[in-house]
C-alpha cells in the first residue's frame with residue numbers, strides 16, 4: 001500500500017507533499033440529483049482500457065494517529081469510451097460513505113487518485129457475436145454502458161443495441177437519457193459511429209417508485225413479455241441475443257436466472273459467452 005506523510009497545516013510543517021499519488025485533475029462536475037453526480041478528470045497518457053472496464057479511484061484518507069495517510073480507493077466503472085482524451089465517472093453520493101461523502105464535494109481543479117489498472121468483464125471480448133445486444137442496468141450500473149454506447153465496436157456485431165435502465169425515480173434516469181440524446185445528435189459521434197449505427201440504439205427507461213411512461217422492474221417486464229412487445233422483438237433467444245448486466249447484487253442475480261432460463265450462458269474474458277455480469281457496487285453485508 002502506498003503510504004505517505006500528509007500535508008499538514010501546522011506551523012511546524014516544513015515541506016508539503018507536492019501532489020497525490022497517481023493524481024488526476026478534475027475538469028468538470030455535474031450534479032444530477034441529490035444522490036447522483038458525474039465528473040471528468042484528466043487521463044494519464046499511459047492509460048489504455050477497453051470500454052466497459054473499471055478502475056480504482058479515490059482521495060487521501062484521514063490522517064491516522066501515527067501521522068500517516070492512506071489513499072481511500074473504490075472501484076469505479078469508466079463511463080467514457082476508450083478513445084476519449086479525458087475520463088468520465090458517474091457516481092452515487094452515499095451520505096455516510098467513506099469516499100463519496102467527500103468525493104461529492106470535488107470541484108474543477110481538484111485532484112483525485114486514479115490507479116491506472118483497468119479490469120472488468122463488461123467487454124466485447126467476453127461476448128460471442130449476435131444479432132441483438134442487451135445492456136441491462138439499474139442505478140449507477142448505467143456507467144459502463146455510457147462508455148460502451150460511445151464505442152464504435154459496440155455496433156459492429158449487432159443489428160440492435162437495447163439499453164434498459166431502471167431507477168426508483170425519473171430524475172435518476174436523466175444522466176442516461178441526456179447522454180443517449182446527445183450521442184444521437186452530435187455530429188462528431190455521427191461521423192465516428194455512423195448514423196445507421198446510432199439508429200440501432202433502443203432506449204428503454206423504467207421507474208419503480210415514481211410515475212413515468214414505463215413503470216416496473218425490468219425483470220418483471222421481461223417475465224411478462226412487455227419489454228419484447230413494446231420493442232416489437234421476439235423473446236430472449238441464445239441464437240441471436242447477447243447481454244451485459246450491471247446493477248445491485250439482487251438485480252444481477254435475478255437477471256442471471258432469467259438469461260440462463262432462456263438458454264444463454266455466462267461468458268468471461270478467457271471464454272466468450274452469451275452474457276456477462278458485473279456488480280455496480282458491493283452492497284451491505286455482501
Ligand code: FAD
Nearest residue numbers: 074075076077091092097098099100140143280281283284
Ligand atoms: P461504501 O462503503 O463503498 O458503500 C456504502 C454503501 O453504499 C454500500 O454498502 C451500498 O449499500 C451503497 N452503495 C455503494 N455504491 C453504490 C452505488 N453505486 N449505488 C447504490 N448504492 C451504493 N459506484 C458508483 O457510484 N459508480 C460506479 O461507476 C461504480 N462502479 C463500480 C464498479 C465495481 C466493479 C464495483 C465493485 C463497485 C462500483 N461502484 C461504483 C461502487 C463504489 O466502489 C463505492 O462503493 C461507492 O463509490 C461508494 O463508496 P463509499 O466509500 O462512499 O461507500
Ligand code: A2P
Nearest residue numbers: 138139166167168208209217219248250251254
Ligand atoms: P424497486 O424500487 O422495486 O426496488 P436501488 O436504488 O435499490 O439500487 O434500485 C435501483 C432500481 O433497481 C430500482 O428501480 C429498483 O426497484 C430496481 N431493483 C432493485 N432490485 C431489483 C431486482 N432484484 N430486480 C429488478 N430490479 C431491481
